Amino acid sequence: xxxxxxxxxDRFDPQASFRSEAPRTVAAPAFPTKTAHANIGQxxxxxxxxxxxxxxxxxxxVEGRIDLKDHNLTIGPNGRVxxxxxxxxxxxxxEVTGNVLADEKVDLTDSGRLVGDIxxxxxxVSDGAQFKGxxxxxxxxxxxxxxxxxxxxxxxxxxxxxPQNVQMAQAGKAAQ
Amino acid sequence: MTxxxxxxxxxxxxxxxxxxxxxxLHRLHxxxxxxxxxxxxxxCGANIAFLGAMGCRISVDGHAPLLLNHxxxxxxxxxxxDAISRMPVEEATPFVDGLRKMLMSTGVILAYFPxxxxxxxxxxxxxxxxxxxxxxxxxxxxxxxxxxxYQNRDIYRLFSRFxxxxxxxHKSGTxxxxxxxxxxxxxS
Numbered sequence: 001x002x003x004x005x006x007x008x009x010d011r012f013d014p015q016a017s018f019r020s021e022a023p024r025t026v027a028a029p030a031f032p033t034k035t036a037h038a039n040i041g042q043x044x045x046x047x048x049x050x051x052x053x054x055x056x057x058x059x060x061x062v063e064g065r066i067d068l069k070d071h072n073l074t075i076g077p078n079g080r081v082x083x084x085x086x087x088x089x090x091x092x093x094x095e096v097t098g099n100v101l102a103d104e105k106v107d108l109t110d111s112g113r114l115v116g117d118i119x120x121x122x123x124x125v126s127d128g129a130q131f132k133g134x135x136x137x138x139x140x141x142x143x144x145x146x147x148x149x150x151x152x153x154x155x156x157x158x159x160x161x162x163p164q165n166v167q168m169a170q171a172g173k174a175a176q
Numbered sequence: 177m178t179x180x181x182x183x184x185x186x187x188x189x190x191x192x193x194x195x196x197x198x199x200x201l202h203r204l205h206x207x208x209x210x211x212x213x214x215x216x217x218x219x220c221g222a223n224i225a226f227l228g229a230m231g232c233r234i235s236v237d238g239h240a241p242l243l244l245n246h247x248x249x250x251x252x253x254x255x256x257x258d259a260i261s262r263m264p265v266e267e268a269t270p271f272v273d274g275l276r277k278m279l280m281s282t283g284v285i286l287a288y289f290p291x292x293x294x295x296x297x298x299x300x301x302x303x304x305x306x307x308x309x310x311x312x313x314x315x316x317x318x319x320x321x322x323x324x325x326y327q328n329r330d331i332y333r334l335f336s337r338f339x340x341x342x343x344x345x346h347k348s349g350t351x352x353x354x355x356x357x358x359x360x361x362x363x364s
Contacts, residue, residue, distance in 0.1 A: 108221075126221055129219060131219055131236050132237060134235040
């Protein structure tokens with residue numbers, strides 16, 4: 001009998017550990033990578049090139065060049081940027097002097113001020129925004145193929161009816 | 177010269193049934209498939225979206241048209257809206273001459289000259305394209321007390337070096353004019 005108990009104790013039971021233990025919890029990583037976001041504070045002044053692989057908000061001053069190819073850039077209400085800018089999405093709440101190139105969208109808000117040229121597939125200019133420059137709504141590769149099947153002219157007529165902050169998708173983005 | 181139709185009210189101002197906008201857009205695309213357009217007057221994001229969707233490259237000069245410094249023959253069209261009527265009379269003619277230099281040989285200008293202030297309908301402010309033949313006009317900024325109200329003869333005189341394609345007089349008093357840069361003047 002004693003020997004039988006020993007044998008039972010040594011037998012492996014795959015369910016046993018799950019039955020007896022409390023539910024496991026996984027600790028959150030100390031630095032969440034997916035929502036990485038940098039901030040250039042109000043008192044900072046950077047002269048030169050700013051590049052990186054995370055989203056960035058500028059509340060201070062930057063002169064030179066900002067390059068965040070696959071990430072979003074926000075020029076905050078206190079941000080003053082005198083630079084060539086390239087990012088995925090660019091939101092301008094403060095002031096920018098320089099050309100702006102976005103892979104997806106440029107959003108010039110009602111308090112935003114931009115002196116420079118915009119080049120992006122989608123552009124939103126809120127009424128009240130200050131803008132001096134030119135706009136070239138370039139298309140991304142996928143949008144270009146979508147556009148072939150859709151009349152851009154008809155889209156323009158439909159989209160022009162939006163009252164205030166008009167967002168523009170040059171190809172079939174609006175329908176998605 | 178034609179007299180345009182009804183001007184229904186909208187929430188933010190009035191709607192104007194344009195007699196010239198459609199022709200302006202058609203001419204742009206006859207000139208170029210990717211025409212360059214100069215947008216003057218009060219900035220309107222909807223117009224940029226509309227024109228961008230039509231394949232236009234848009235240049236915006238906002239409230240400081242006198243600072244224009246574009247190269248000659250660089251635009252297929254100019255959307256002047258009411259920018260000319262807002263400037264002092266003595267500056268209007270040289271300004272229009274400057275626009276002419278910036279236009280390509282077959283380029284066109286679309287301009288609006290609001291009626292007397294205090295009228296029932298808003299006719300000065302932000303011009304928003306809501307369709308090929310339709311504009312929404314939202315009051316924006318103040319009209320100067322001494323601001324000139326252009327009559328037809330003033331408009332013809334102002335654009336004397338252009339071909340006036342169409343001049344429409346709306347019930348609100350607004351005059352809408354589409355002019356083309358003449359090919360045969362020999363002046364530029």
